[in-house]
Amino acid sequence: MVFILGINFHEARLVRKTLQSFYGIGPQVCAHLLARLYIHPTARLGSLNNQKVLDITAELSNMKIENDLRRELRENIRRLRDMGAYRGRRHAMGLPVRGQRTRTQTSTAAKMNRIERLG
Incomplete structure (x- = not known):
């Protein structure tokens, strides 16, 4: 087992x-x-070898991934909603944010924005 950022991975797995x-x-x-x-x-x-695994771990620890990235995205959407921007209102209503058609195909946007409306 190889240990990267607190998670164990099997040795046969592709990097x-x-x-x-x-x-x-x-x-x-x-x-x-x-x-x-x-x-x-x-x-x-x-x-x-162990040095390569440590190098990978060091590079990943310098990047914004996992919970930090999720938190940043949530804060950006919250900021848009608090400002009252068009995109923020669309997020709050669960509608497409980036100009997609709304006449027939809003179910995907509702699924994608469902998490943001609850938060």
């Missing part, structure tokens, strides 16, 4: 998939991170 399991790290950020640390994209966690 790329492991990094992308963290909230806020997608394919692009993961590719840049692997390139910066000289890790092959198809490498597995078990093939990394």
Whole structure:
């Protein structure tokens, strides 16, 4: 088992998939991170030495991921709502925020904004 940021991962797991399991790290950020640390994209966690795992952990601890990123997004939406901005009102009503059509397809926006309305 490999321990990264307080989470145990199996050694047979791909490093790329492991990094992308963290909230806020997608394919692009993961590719840049692997390139910066000289890790092959198809490498597995078990093939990394301890220094590489420590380097990954150090890089991730400097990034804004998981709860910090979620908190920032929640605060940004709350700020828009408190200002009374158009986007804030759309978030509060659970409607599409970025100009999507509302005549027929608002169910997806209602699902996406449901968390923000309760908070």
